[in-house]
Amino acid sequence: MNETPVNEFKLGTFEGDGEVFPGAVFGGYVIDLRTVVPGITRIGDLFADWDAHLDVIGSLDPAAAGARPLEGLKVHPPVQPMGTIIAAGANYREHILQISVAHKLGKEGADAAQLHADAAVETDERGRSGDPYVWTGIPSAVCGAYDDVQLPDVGGNVDWELELGVVIGRKAHRVSAADAYDYVAGYTIVNDVTARTLVPRGDMAMIGTDWFRAKNQPTFFPTGPYVVPKRFVPDPAKLRICLSLNGQVMQDALADDLLFDIPSLIAYASSVAVLQPGDVLITGSPAGNGSHWGRFLRDGDVMEAEISGLGIQRSTVRGPSGQLPPWYVDRPKAVAAVAAATGTGS
Numbered sequence: 001m002n003e004t005p006v007n008e009f010k011l012g013t014f015e016g017d018g019e020v021f022p023g024a025v026f027g028g029y030v031i032d033l034r035t036v037v038p039g040i041t042r043i044g045d046l047f048a049d050w051d052a053h054l055d056v057i058g059s060l061d062p063a064a065a066g067a068r069p070l071e072g073l074k075v076h077p078p079v080q081p082m083g084t085i086i087a088a089g090a091n092y093r094e095h096i097l098q099i100s101v102a103h104k105l106g107k108e109g110a111d112a113a114q115l116h117a118d119a120a121v122e123t124d125e126r127g128r129s130g131d132p133y134v135w136t137g138i139p140s141a142v143c144g145a146y147d148d149v150q151l152p153d154v155g156g157n158v159d160w161e162l163e164l165g166v167v168i169g170r171k172a173h174r175v176s177a178a179d180a181y182d183y184v185a186g187y188t189i190v191n192d193v194t195a196r197t198l199v200p201r202g203d204m205a206m207i208g209t210d211w212f213r214a215k216n217q218p219t220f221f222p223t224g225p226y227v228v229p230k231r232f233v234p235d236p237a238k239l240r241i242c243l244s245l246n247g248q249v250m251q252d253a254l255a256d257d258l259l260f261d262i263p264s265l266i267a268y269a270s271s272v273a274v275l276q277p278g279d280v281l282i283t284g285s286p287a288g289n290g291s292h293w294g295r296f297l298r299d300g301d302v303m304e305a306e307i308s309g310l311g312i313q314r315s316t317v318r319g320p321s322g323q324l325p326p327w328y329v330d331r332p333k334a335v336a337a338v339a340a341a342t343g344t345g346s
Contacts, residue, residue: 007058010226010311011043011186015074022046022080024057025226029067033057036065042080043227047277050169050185054229077142078188078224079167083278085137085221086269087163087192089211091284092257096123098292123259132260132268137192137282141216145189145225145313151297152217153320154328154338155195158297161285162243162305164236164255165190166262167227172275180263183275186229187236189307190282191243191315193220196291197338222303223280225311233309236262240308241286246301250293253286255307 010025022043023030033040037056040046046053090096099105100119101112110118143149151158169185198214201207215221233239236255243251260268265281275281290296297303299319306312328335 008232009057010228011046011057012078012224012226013043013076013080014070015076016068016072020076020080024060025070026060026062026067028070029062030070030073031057031060031062031065031067036060043078044081044278047169047185054231074144075146075225076144078227079278079280081278082139082142082223083168083276083280084139085142085190086273086275086279086281087135087137087215088260088265088282088284089133089135091132091259091265092253092286093120093123093127093259094253094257094287095285095289096259098287099289102291102294127259132265134265134269134272135211135215137221138216141218142221142223143219145222145311145315147219147222147315148318149191149193149222149297149303149315150217150219150318151299151320152195152198153322153324154335155198155214155217156296156338157196157290158317159194159196159290160243160245160250160297160303160305161192161194161289162241162251162307163190163192163282163285164239164241164307165223166236166266166281166283168266168275168279168281169230169277171277172266172270173273175267175270177263177267180266181230183266183270184230184262185277186227187233187239187307187310188224188227188280189222189305189310189313190280191222191303191305191313192282192285193217193222193297196296202337222305222313222315225313228310239310240306242307243288243303243305245295245303247304250290251286251288253288255283255286257286258283 014023022033106115165188167185170183172183201210239255301317303315
């Protein structure tokens with residue numbers, strides 16, 4: 001082990017010898033922060049004095065601080081306790097255009113080229129004069145970076161959407177875009193998994209969509225493995241986002257195609273709600289999801305997701321359990337409708 005103090009590090013939550021603990025990762029070694037920073041029992045405790053705590057951690061010598069090998073530890077979602085997922089939908093320009101073509105969102109009878117062109121005009125105008133589209137995810141849907149993703153028993157066409165996650169470090173309300181980065185603690189990786197057939201609500205035309213059931217299933221937000229402090233990421237727009245499925249690259253883009261950038265998203269979200277330390281703002285997903293490729297997640301698939309400098313996720317997909325939730329047991333029409341929408345069963 002290199003015994004020279006290392007300034008750059010990542011933060012996460014780990015489990016070893018039956019104990020879950022907050023850790024700072026220096027290369028392949030982890031320091032248990034409980035032993036070196038007074039009063040810290042979980043990553044969320046660092047938010048009380050974020051920069052000062054980071055200065056202390058950055059000055060540590062991993063060898064002298066009793067660092068242990070990262071290998072062999074279970075990796076949990078890095079932020080504990082996990083806050084709300086604040087999600088920006090349809091926020092990468094090229095992704096929006098691909099979705100518009102894939103789902104034929106536009107004039108009836110328009111071909112792919114026309115759908116793409118019309119979507120470009122509408123999208124660019126929204127970027128100039130409109131608002132971001134934001135919805136929320138719940139903490140119980142979050143899983144670790146190496147945990148399995150469980151396909152639901154009701155709902156199909158389950159899709160991936162790799163996203164840059166922005167961890168909020170301070171209470172934020174009515175924050176200006178100019179000040180927004182002052183409220184950012186760091187960055188993480190989030191895969192926003194979605195059951196596409198559960199998005200539409202044909203029974204409620206005035207509402208149209210149901211993001212709660214489509215995106216908040218258990219394991220639908222693989223998160224982490226780490227939080228990288230903002231001070232170590234000088235320009236998040238230069239981060240490269242890449243997701244492969246069974247070794248084939250499906251998404252590969254820089255985080256610079258945002259319709260609304262990170263400061264704009266924070267300013268908008270905080271104009272509506274009070275953002276809390278530990279909340280994670282996910283900024284949208286670049287082009288290349290399953291709807292574009294016409295290929296959705298199946299039992300046994302392996303997703304590998306990487307954002308440069310933030311780590312790598314590896315998620316194995318598990319098929320439906322075969323047991324309907326009680327709510328659906330006496331609703332065969334609802335289950336059949338979802339199965340018909342997939343063309344392959346629910």
